[in-house]
Amino acid sequence: xxxxxxxxxxxxxxxxxxxxxxxxxxxxxxxxxxxxxxxxxxxxxxxxxxxxxxxxxxxxxxxxxxxxxxxxxxxxxxxxxxxxxxxxxxxxxxxxxxxxxxxxxxxxxxxxxxxxxxxxxxxxxxxxxxxxxxxxxxxxxxxxxxxxxxxxxxxxxxxxxxxxxxxxxxxxxxxxxxxxxxxxxxxxxxxxxxxxxxxxxxxxxxxxxxxxxxxxxxxxxxxxxxxxxxxxxxxxxxxxxxxxxxxxxxxxxxxxxxxxxxxxxxxxxxxxxxxxxxxxxxxxxxxxxxxxxxxxxxxxxxxxxxxxxxxxxxxxxxxxxxxxxxxxxxxxxx
Amino acid sequence: xxxxxxxxxxxxxxxxxxxxxxxxxxxxxxxxxxxxxxxxxxxxxxxxxxxxxxxxxxxxxxxxxxxxxxxxxxxxxxxxxxxxxxxxxxxxxxxxxxxxxxxxxxxxxxxxxxxxxxxxxxxxxxxxxxxxxxxxxxxxxxxxxxxxxxxxxxxxxxxxxxxxxxxxxxxxxxxxxxxxxxxxxxxxxxxxxxxxxxxxxxxxxxxxxxxxxxxxxxxxxxxxxxxxxxxxxxxxxxxxxxxxxxxxxxxxxxxxxxxxxx
Numbered sequence: 001x002x003x004x005x006x007x008x009x010x011x012x013x014x015x016x017x018x019x020x021x022x023x024x025x026x027x028x029x030x031x032x033x034x035x036x037x038x039x040x041x042x043x044x045x046x047x048x049x050x051x052x053x054x055x056x057x058x059x060x061x062x063x064x065x066x067x068x069x070x071x072x073x074x075x076x077x078x079x080x081x082x083x084x085x086x087x088x089x090x091x092x093x094x095x096x097x098x099x100x101x102x103x104x105x106x107x108x109x110x111x112x113x114x115x116x117x118x119x120x121x122x123x124x125x126x127x128x129x130x131x132x133x134x135x136x137x138x139x140x141x142x143x144x145x146x147x148x149x150x151x152x153x154x155x156x157x158x159x160x161x162x163x164x165x166x167x168x169x170x171x172x173x174x175x176x177x178x179x180x181x182x183x184x185x186x187x188x189x190x191x192x193x194x195x196x197x198x199x200x201x202x203x204x205x206x207x208x209x210x211x212x213x214x215x216x217x218x219x220x221x222x223x224x225x226x227x228x229x230x231x232x233x234x235x236x237x238x239x240x241x242x243x244x245x246x247x248x249x250x251x252x253x254x255x256x257x258x259x260x261x262x263x264x265x266x267x268x269x270x271x272x273x274x275x276x277x278x279x280x281x282x283x284x285x286x287x288x289x290x291x292x293x294x295x296x297x298x299x300x301x302x303x304x305x306x307x308x309x310x311x312x313x314x315x316x317x318x319x320x321x322x323x324x325x326x327x328x329x330x331x332x333x334x
Numbered sequence: 335x336x337x338x339x340x341x342x343x344x345x346x347x348x349x350x351x352x353x354x355x356x357x358x359x360x361x362x363x364x365x366x367x368x369x370x371x372x373x374x375x376x377x378x379x380x381x382x383x384x385x386x387x388x389x390x391x392x393x394x395x396x397x398x399x400x401x402x403x404x405x406x407x408x409x410x411x412x413x414x415x416x417x418x419x420x421x422x423x424x425x426x427x428x429x430x431x432x433x434x435x436x437x438x439x440x441x442x443x444x445x446x447x448x449x450x451x452x453x454x455x456x457x458x459x460x461x462x463x464x465x466x467x468x469x470x471x472x473x474x475x476x477x478x479x480x481x482x483x484x485x486x487x488x489x490x491x492x493x494x495x496x497x498x499x500x501x502x503x504x505x506x507x508x509x510x511x512x513x514x515x516x517x518x519x520x521x522x523x524x525x526x527x528x529x530x531x532x533x534x535x536x537x538x539x540x541x542x543x544x545x546x547x548x549x550x551x552x553x554x555x556x557x558x559x560x561x562x563x564x565x566x567x568x569x570x571x572x573x574x575x576x577x578x579x580x581x582x583x584x585x586x587x588x589x590x591x592x593x594x595x596x
Contacts, residue, residue: 086421087595110427121418123341125348137337138426179422 035098036061037111037187037218038083042092045078045242052078053242055092060187060218065209067233068222069326075242076222077116080191083220084114096187110139112187113180118195120176124165128156128175131164132182139183146182153208154178170201177208188212190221194228206232230322238329246329248322258298260305261287261314268310277301289318335432338423342410342440351409351530352444355402359448362398363390363456367463382467384494386460387453388501394452395505395561400534402448403509404516407441408529411520421596434521434591438584441517445509453502457495466491504561504569511554511576512537514583521590554579 038060045053053075060066068076081087083094085101085108094101099108122131129147136142151157154174159167164175173193180188188209194202209219209232223229229236230250238246262268269288272281277297282289292298298315305312346352366380366389380386411434414420423433489497512533519529540555550556552575560572 081596084425086424088593106427106429109425112425114425116421116425117418121422123345123348123419134337134341135422135426138423138428140427 034061037097038220039095040083040092041095043079043082043089043094044091045075045082045087046090047078051242053082053089056242056244058220058237058244060220062186062216062218063213064218064235065213065233066218066220067229067236068220068239069224069226069229069236069322070239072224073241074239076239077191078242079239080114080116080189080220080222083189084112084116085109086116110141110183111185112189113183113185114189115173115176115180115193116189116191117176118192119169119172120179122164122167122172122175122179124163127161127163128167128171129160131175132160132178135179136182142183146184150178150182153181153211155204169196170198173197174201174204177205181208181212184215184217186217188217188219188221190219192223193221194223194225202228226323226326236322238326248325250322257282257289257291257318259284259287259289259314259316259318260302260312262305263311268305271305271308271310272301275301275304284318287314335436338428338432338436339439342436343443345414346406346410346440346444349406349409349413351402351405351526355406355448356451358398358402359394359452360455362394362452363387363459366390366393366456367459380460380464382464382491382494383457383460384466384491384498386464387456387495387498390452390456391449391498391501391505391561394449395559399445399448399505399509400512400537401530403441403445403513404533404537405526405530406444407513407516408520408526408533410437410441411517412524412526412529415520415524415596416526424596430592430594431588434517434588435584438514438517438587441513442510442580444513445506446503449502449506449509453499501561507573508558508560508576511579511583512558514580514587515554518583518587518590521587521594524594524596551575 036059038058040056040058043053043056043058044051056079058066068079070076078087082089083101085094085105088102096108096111099111101108101112122128123134126134129151132147132151136147148157151160154177156171156174156178159171164172167175173196177190177193180190190209193209194205197205206228209221213219213234221233233250236248236250237244238248260268260272265283265288269281269283272278272288272290277293277300278290279293280291290301292301302312302315363386366386380389411420420433424430515536516529516533519532520526523529523532537555537558540553543549543553544556551571554575557572557575557579560569560576
């Protein structure tokens with residue numbers, strides 16, 4: 001299996017959604033309801049007398065990429081540490097595939113791959129490969145050749161025999177991701193997995209995460225970078241002062257409409273309304289939103305606009321303005 | 335558990351406190367060898383390698399070894415917490431008890447390793463400078479009150495070496511609860527400096543208990559000097575007390591770590 005970025009392009013949102021649908025159907029018991037991979041029930045944490053996490057209820061299903069966003073001090077890291085069993089809840093519980101993570105820790109941890117430090121931490125006197133072998137050995141049941149495949153996937157094969165003490169921040173992050181996925185866990189939990197990385201590194205991280213999600217893993221990650229979350233997550237939870245103030249299903253919002261960036265929005269819309277391929281249209285601050293009968297007819301629609309003298313600068317799926325929404329919600333709370 | 339233990343043993347040589355301690359312990363006998371003239375002025379004559387080893391042990395057991403053992407044990411736990419690798423390990427399907435147990439075993443081995451190195455260094459340096467002859471005026475004990483200073487009857491070198499090795503073993507054994515006390519404090523505070531100094535301060539504080547006969551026998555510090563006893567009086571009692579402290583501190587460390595937020 002080739003895992004290089006050049007030969008394994010990232011799936012489009014619509015194909016990802018289809019793949020996730022397939023995974024969900026395959027994992028659901030016949031005639032039954034799909035069970036979440038991760039479930040928290042009234043998860044609450046006090047730091048001395050301060051309430052750090054307030055009655056958090058989360059559910060993550062196979063194929064989902066859940067982004068936990070929030071301002072500094074919102075409690076993201078505390079939540080991540082509770083979910084990975086590093087910290088103990090004052091109330092409530094965390095279940096991974098039905099097992100309480102704090103009561104049956106070693107068994108439940110076998111289903112989790114996680115990075116909770118940014119950058120990920122390793123033994124500096126060991127090489128990247130040795131660190132990965134150590135983690136794989138502690139996880140147990142890692143298939144032969146898996147370490148090489150994972151190193152290839154995170155593009156560290158050529159650097160694998162260098163001591164991690166010599167690694168750059170981005171390389172440590174990628175090795176951290178390799179350590180998280182090496183045992184092919186059902187659940188990935190990552191605290192700021194792209195922190196301090198360059199744009200190429202960030203793309204690589206999300207490619208790896210999307211591939212894991214397509215295989216059926218559920219992924220929870222925290223990030224400060226809202227456009228990144230909007231592009232890559234299927235669901236986003238906004239955390240503020242330890243409370244989950246909102247959850248947005250981005251999979252439902254993304255790709256439902258097509259945004260055409262064009263000059264003279266009103267006139268363009270009037271023209272588009274006459275096109276049989278366009279079911280509905282609407283004015284958007286950045287252009288015209290259309291709902292189309294068949295995706296294959298999009299070039300034809302764009303051609304009509306261009307032929308009529310409109311300047312079309314971009315065409316693509318409508319992206320949810322998470323940053324704008326986040327600002328609005330936080331403002332409302334203040 | 336074996337994988338964790340081998341990792342801890344490999345890791346211990348990477349710690350700065352351990353490297354510095356091992357270097358100091360290897361070099362210390364050199365001080366004894368070169369200070370022989372000063373010993374001579376006080377009427378003490380260092381005549382063979384066994385005496386160099388005995389004198390080195392007496393020197394290091396006053397203060398230095400407590401600090402070294404506490405620092406190494408504290409860094410094994412708290413240093414790794416600061417570095418972040420403790421969490422990296424705990425994200426794997428291992429029990430917290432197995433991880434802290436591996437650290438306790440590594441911490442317990444350090445005094446044997448350090449004192450073993452010092453014994454070896456003493457015998458090499460002492461052998462080169464003083465040879466392996468019998469004590470001309472030994473007291474019957476090489477290590478112990480008035481022993482290594484060379485008063486009393488003559489003892490052959492083989493017996494002297496046996497005695498020195500036994501004293502080194504007892505000294506290393508006496509340091510295990512000190513190491514475990516530092517591990518316990520490191521689990522509680524997750525701060526290597528505070529834990530090492532805290533363990534040393536607690537040992538010093540317990541030492542004051544010697545002035546209170548009612549509690550003297552239950553204090554750890556009343557038994558850490560078992561390596562120094564002439565004729566081995568009360569050895570069984572002290573070994574038992576040290577074993578109880580060792581077990582108690584190990585259990586406390588495991589239980590504290592098991593519910594520790596990291």
